[in-house]
Amino acid sequence: MPSPPRPRPPARRTPRWGLRVSAVTAAVVLAVSGFGHTMVSGVGAQIDRVDPFKDLGDRPDTGKGRNFLVVGLDNRDGISDEDRKTYKLGGAPCRCTDTMMLVHVSEGADRASIVSLPRDSYATVPAHVHEATGERRPASRQKLNAAYAQGGPKLTVRTVEQMTGVHVHHYLEVDFTSFMRTVDALGGVPVCTVRPLKDSYSGLDLPVGTTKLNGGEALQYVRARYVDGAADLGRMQRQQRFVASVIDRATSSGVLMNPVRLQEVASAMLSSVRADHGFGSEEMLALGQAMRDFSPSSSEFATVPIGKAKHQVPGIGETVKWHPQKAERLFAALREDRPLAPQRPQRRKSRATGVEVAPENIRVQVDNGTGTAGLGHRADEQLRATGFRTTGIPGNAAEQDVEKTVIDYDPRWDRSARSLAVALNDAELREVKGQGPLMKVTLGQDFRKVRPVREGEPEADPTTPGGVAAVNGDDVTCA
Numbered sequence: 001m002p003s004p005p006r007p008r009p010p011a012r013r014t015p016r017w018g019l020r021v022s023a024v025t026a027a028v029v030l031a032v033s034g035f036g037h038t039m040v041s042g043v044g045a046q047i048d049r050v051d052p053f054k055d056l057g058d059r060p061d062t063g064k065g066r067n068f069l070v071v072g073l074d075n076r077d078g079i080s081d082e083d084r085k086t087y088k089l090g091g092a093p094c095r096c097t098d099t100m101m102l103v104h105v106s107e108g109a110d111r112a113s114i115v116s117l118p119r120d121s122y123a124t125v126p127a128h129v130h131e132a133t134g135e136r137r138p139a140s141r142q143k144l145n146a147a148y149a150q151g152g153p154k155l156t157v158r159t160v161e162q163m164t165g166v167h168v169h170h171y172l173e174v175d176f177t178s179f180m181r182t183v184d185a186l187g188g189v190p191v192c193t194v195r196p197l198k199d200s201y202s203g204l205d206l207p208v209g210t211t212k213l214n215g216g217e218a219l220q221y222v223r224a225r226y227v228d229g230a231a232d233l234g235r236m237q238r239q240q241r242f243v244a245s246v247i248d249r250a251t252s253s254g255v256l257m258n259p260v261r262l263q264e265v266a267s268a269m270l271s272s273v274r275a276d277h278g279f280g281s282e283e284m285l286a287l288g289q290a291m292r293d294f295s296p297s298s299s300e301f302a303t304v305p306i307g308k309a310k311h312q313v314p315g316i317g318e319t320v321k322w323h324p325q326k327a328e329r330l331f332a333a334l335r336e337d338r339p340l341a342p343q344r345p346q347r348r349k350s351r352a353t354g355v356e357v358a359p360e361n362i363r364v365q366v367d368n369g370t371g372t373a374g375l376g377h378r379a380d381e382q383l384r385a386t387g388f389r390t391t392g393i394p395g396n397a398a399e400q401d402v403e404k405t406v407i408d409y410d411p412r413w414d415r416s417a418r419s420l421a422v423a424l425n426d427a428e429l430r431e432v433k434g435q436g437p438l439m440k441v442t443l444g445q446d447f448r449k450v451r452p453v454r455e456g457e458p459e460a461d462p463t464t465p466g467g468v469a470a471v472n473g474d475d476v477t478c479a
Contacts, residue, residue, distance in 0.1 A: 047273055047274070047275050047279075048273065048274040048275075049274065049275065049276070049277050050152075050153050050171065050173065050274045050275070050276060051154075051276065051277060052152075052153035052154045052156070052157045052168075052171040052276055053154075053157065053168075053171075053276060053278075054154065056154070056157065056158060059161060059167060060161055060164075060165050060166060060167040060335070061167060061335070062167045062169070063166070063167055063334075063335045063336070063337065064106075064107040064336070064337035065104055065105050065106045065107040065337045066104070066105045066169045066170065067102060067103065067104050067105075067166055067167060067168050067169050067170075067334065068102070068103040068104075068105070068168070068169065068170045068171070068172055069100070069101075069102060069103075069156070069157060069160055069168045069170070069171050069172070070099075070100070070101045070102075070103055070172045070173075070174065071097050071099070071100055071148065071153070071156065071171070071172070071173045071174070072097070072098045072099030072100070072101075072173075072174050072175070072179070073096065073097060073098060073173060073174070073175040073176075074096050074097070074098040074175075074176070079176060079177055079180070083180075083216055086203075086216060087202075087203055087216035087217070087219060087220055088201070088202055088203040088220070089176070089219075096145060096148065096149055097119055097144075097145040097148045097149075097156070098119070098223070099116075099119070099222075099236075099239060100116070100117040100119055100144065100145070100156075100160075101114055101115065101116055101117065102114075102115045102117060102160065102164065102166060102168075102334070103115075104166075104334045104337075106337055106339075107337050110298065111298060111299075111300065111339060112298060112299045112300070113299075113300050113301075113302070113333075113334060113339070113340050114240065114243060114299060114300070114301050114302070115301075115302050115303070115304065115330065115334070115340075116236040116239065116240060116301075116302070116303045116304070117144060117160065117304055118144070118236065118303070118304065118306075118320040119143065119144055119145040120143050120144065120145070120318065120319050120320045121143065121144040121163075121304070121319065121320050121321075121322060122141065122143070122144075122311055122313065122316075122319040122320065122321045122322070123141070123142060123143065123144040123146075123147065123159055123163055124139060124140070124141055124142075124159070124162065124163070125139065125140055125141075125142045125146055125147050125150065125151075125155065125159050126139050126155070126158050126159060126162060127139045128150065128151045128155050128158075129151070130150050130151065131150060131151050131152045131155075132150075137150070141313065141316070142316065143316060143319055144159065144160075144163075147159040147160075153171055153173065153274075156171075157171060163322075164331045164334075165328075165331055165332075165335060166331050166334050166335055167335075169278070170275065170276055170278060170279045171275065171276045171279075172273065172274075172275050172279070173273065173274040173275070174269075174273055175273075176219060178268070178269060178273055179215065179218070179219055179222075180215030180216055180218070180219055181215060181268035181269075182215070182246075182265065182268045182269045183213065183214060183215040183218045183246075184214055184215040184268070185264050185265040185267075185268035185269075186246065186249050186250060186265060187249075188212040188213060188214050189212065189213055189218055189242065189245050189246050189249050190210050190211065190212045190213070190245060190249070191206070191210070191211060191213055191218075191221060191238075191241065191242060191245055192209065192210040192211075192354075193206055193207075193208060193209070193211075194208060194354050194355055194356050194418075194419075194422075195208060195356045195415065195418070196208055197221075197224065199220070199224035201224070202220045202223045202224045203220050204217075204220040204221055204224040206221070218242065221238060221242060222235070222238060222239045222242050223235070224238065236303050237303070240301040240303075243299075243301070244299060244301065247298075247299060250265070300339065300340050300341040301341075302330060302340050302341075304322050304327050304330065305322065305323040305326030305327050305330060306320060306321070306322065306323060307321045307322055307323035307324065307326075308320075308321040352452040352453050352454040353422055353423075353451055353452065353453045353454070354453070354454060354455070355418070355419035355422050355423070355453045355454070355455060356415045356416075356418060356419050356455075357415050357416045357419040357455065358387070358454070358455040359383075359386055359387030359388045359389075359419070359423070359453060359454075359455075360387045360388070360389060361389075361416070362388050362389060362416045362419060362420055362439060363388075363389045363390075363391075363437055363438045363439065364380075364383055364388050364389065364390045364391070364420065364438070364439045364440075364441060365390070365391050365393075365394075365395075365438055365439070365440045365441065366379050366380045366383065366390060366391075366394040366395075366441045366443065367394065367395045367396060367397040367440065367441065367442050367443065368394060368395070368396050368397060368400075368443050369396075369397035369399055369400060369401075369402030369406075369442040369443050369444055370400065370401075370402060370443055370444065370445055370447070371400040371401070375443055375447065376394030376395065376396070376443060377394055379394070379441070379443055379447060379450065380392065380394045382449060382450035383423065383450050385450075386423060386450055386452055386453060387453075387454075388420070388423070397442045397443075399442075401445075402442055402443070402444040402445065403444050403445050403446065404427070404428050404444040404445075404446050405424050405425075405427040405428065405441065405442065405443050405444040405446055405447050406427060406428045406429075406430050406441070406442045406444065407420055407421055407424070407427050407428070407429050407430065407439055407440070407441055407442075408430050408431075408432045408435060408439070408440040408441075408442070409429060409430070409431065409432065409435065409439050409440075410431075410432060410433060410434065410435040410436055410437065411431050411433060413436075413437050413439070416437070416439065417429055417439060419453065420439050420441070422451065422453055423450050423451050423452075423453045424441065424447070424450065424451070425446075425447075425448070425451055427441070427444075
């Protein structure tokens, strides 16, 4: 946990810094790129205002750059009965936090760092007056989303600043309606997956590959919690990938350069958004200048490092406990305006294809079925260089005229087999019950080289500066 916040220094005039932030969940921050002053004033007038900073004291230093606390609400007002049924949005709106992100815009306006804060994070909620009952409550240990439920935006900002030591400059609140309308205004947003994604709770049902989602389908994608065992943590990774895809869609489709389309998107974004009074015309105009060269590579994504994902607390239930040292390194990087993900000169030269299972978790035996001398050794070395755990002892198959590369696998390890097949350029899969976890590859005449792959749910390279787990935006889009 960070040291106690330092007193806020006297206010100082901030240079014109040009905002660069994420999209959709942080969508309103991107709304006004390319707008003139009159249009900006009109757009800003649509935003409902809230004052989350009134009477806040003992706040962290302002630091370099700007920090936005972006809160996504589970609020279904404005969604039609038909859409509620189609996208499984039944139940009463709770106006509770569904998503929370801390977005840092660098002082040089060349980087946006988006950090997901798990809503079930084990937090200390400061003493406050309960917003609904007027009851005075002392500081207590709660889940992070309890701060909004009990004290609204103001208590949420206080809690986040106390937990992170990061000064929040602006507060943005987005709900389901704004989210869906924004995606539809963009003409849909593509997402890609390396395995089928099904979640009966949200209604999500995606095939392998790339699918363009409309607003309702996109909401199912970012809300799904039961497609794997990762629950909320997996959901946050999907949200991050979706934000990167929205940035890619907005910057590559010409929306930002078309005033008519841009006005449509901006109006959709701001249809049900609340923001602090300080997020006004000047900030929006600065954004318009900064967005001209924006792309997914300008953004980076991270989740607060977790010490224990299922930390049981009597009277509260299952919470997410942060890793104190790693979390502090992450927030120190934000406070000091340092990048979270490796910078481009340090990154790999070639892009790896996403797969379901990390190569280092897959054991492989290579046999040469072509009769070509040395081919087995070459394939074994390439697989090992990509990260697969090969036996290092390639053999010769009984047949020496195999045309297509085949992978024999136990159906209990089907995800590993599919991941290996991608690396071997869509090799044929053949079930062998009882074989166990070892994948047996028989090289065919079609084999040329191993395709670099990485786990489809990417985590950061452990050599990331400061040991913070983060990825660049263009590493999590479908491109």
